Amino acid sequence: MTVTNPAIPSARVADEPSTTERRPRNPFKRFWPQYVAVAPFYILFLVFGMFPLIFSIWLSFNDWDGMGQMKFVGLAQYRFLITDSRFWLAVGNTFLIWIMSTIPMLFLALVIAFLLHTNIRAKGFYRVAFFIPNVTSAVAMAIVFGSIFSNSFGIINSFLNWLHVSQVPWLSNPWGIKVVIAVMVIWRWTGYNSIIYLAGLQAVSTELYEAARVDGANNWHIFSRITIPMLRPVILFTVITSTVGGLSLFTEPQVLFGNTSNIGGPADGGLTIVLYQYYQAFNQFDFGYGAAIAWALFIIAVVFAIINWRLVSEREVDGQKVFKVSRKQRAANASAEPTEVAAK
Structure with a gap:
């Protein structure tokens, strides 16, 4: 005859997931095909979009002819x-x-x-x-x-x-x-x-x-x-x-x-x-x-x-x-509407 602990139901013990199963999976490992599919766009954007944009800001504070060494001139340009x-x-x-x-x-x-x-x-x-x-x-x-x-x-x-x-x-x-x-x-x-x-x-x-x-x-x-x-x-x-x-x-x-x-x-x-x-x-x-x-x-x-x-x-x-009404004014108008309706 098998004796079970009445405080812990056997079905609950069997169905309860282990600590390893309750850990969330790494989203990168789960969705890596999607990340790989969209990666070329972001790589091209960083190389041909974001980098030239940031570099142009720095370049505007320098004197450079495209070949020699840059010379920092501050706001002179x-x-x-x-x-x-x-x-x-x-x-x-x-x-x-x-x-x-x-x-x-x-x-x-x-x-x-x-x-x-x-x-x-x-x-x-x-x-x-x-x-x-x-x-x-x-x-x-x-x-x-x-x-x-x-x-x-x-x-x-x-x-x-x-x-x-x-x-x-x-x-x-x-x-x-x-x-x-x-x-x-x-x-x-x-x-x-x-x-x-x-x-x-x-x-x-x-x-x-x-x-x-x-x-x-x-x-x-x-x-x-x-x-x-x-x-x-x-x-x-x-x-x-x-x-x-x-x-x-x-x-x-x-x-x-x-x-x-x-x-x-x-x-x-x-x-x-x-x-x-x-x-x-x-x-x-x-x-x-x-x-x-x-x-x-x-x-x-x-x-x-x-x-x-x-x-x-x-x-x-x-x-x-x-x-156009500002957000604060729209919020004030929205809070005032219930009071006006109740007064009526």
């Missing part, structure tokens, strides 16, 4: 940057080109998206046609536009000559250069932004449009009173991305004037911030100053993106602008 008149000329050119290109581009993209969202034939054809410029090679596009706006044999000047209008020196006048670069940006990115707006429009309920048409609203009222307010988050996204892209403009002026003696074109009319950074780093071999220009561009882009975000993110309620 940034002090010279503040007094560099050509850098501020590049900043002014970049902002002018951004204004001349981004505002018309986003407005045209919004109008095109609104028209594509209506009941028209061959929607797929128009979507592909408007998106093709974005996938076209930027170098080939710059060469074609350089031929179109050429001073001597360009199509635009030939057309003006046919109209008995004086020709315009597009590629030798500072303002003409800005117009050419702005037109190139508009031609390339309008279709891309229109596709983004079209995706946002498809998420808007059609009942709003039907109700507006029943009330007698025309296309302009629907566009200004329904489409634009409902697309405010999408517009905010396109404004910020267009701001970053406009401030980092490089390919168009580089292809147009990269092989000339003056990298920014006549009177530096096409000199942008990134083009000036490229000139200092890879033409003058002043990598320290080039890194300082890059970080100055980063600060300008962040500040400008925040300003655009503040301007676009405001809402209108009953004709009055209402700005």
Whole structure:
């Protein structure tokens, strides 16, 4: 006859796991295939992303030509940057080109998206046609536009000559250069932004449009009173991305004037911030100053993106602008609501 201890049930003793079984397994040993699968991305990011980023910060405080020994100069690069008149000329050119290109581009993209969202034939054809410029090679596009706006044999000047209008020196006048670069940006990115707006429009309920048409609203009222307010988050996204892209403009002026003696074109009319950074780093071999220009561009882009975000993110309620409420204010309002309901 087997005697068991009544205080410890035999079934519980048999089912109770040992201390070794209760120890959690090493997550790396358990999920090592997943870690190995994602490791190449992080390795490439550390080598080609994080390391150059950190190195550029250190490089901006040094004087280095890319071959010899680095010489630590502290804030000397940034002090010279503040007094560099050509850098501020590049900043002014970049902002002018951004204004001349981004505002018309986003407005045209919004109008095109609104028209594509209506009941028209061959929607797929128009979507592909408007998106093709974005996938076209930027170098080939710059060469074609350089031929179109050429001073001597360009199509635009030939057309003006046919109209008995004086020709315009597009590629030798500072303002003409800005117009050419702005037109190139508009031609390339309008279709891309229109596709983004079209995706946002498809998420808007059609009942709003039907109700507006029943009330007698025309296309302009629907566009200004329904489409634009409902697309405010999408517009905010396109404004910020267009701001970053406009401030980092490089390919168009580089292809147009990269092989000339003056990298920014006549009177530096096409000199942008990134083009000036490229000139200092890879033409003058002043990598320290080039890194300082890059970080100055980063600060300008962040500040400008925040300003655009503040301007676009405001809402209108009953004709009055209402700005975003802070987290503390939202928490205070949420805690006050139950008290108000109880009082009622």
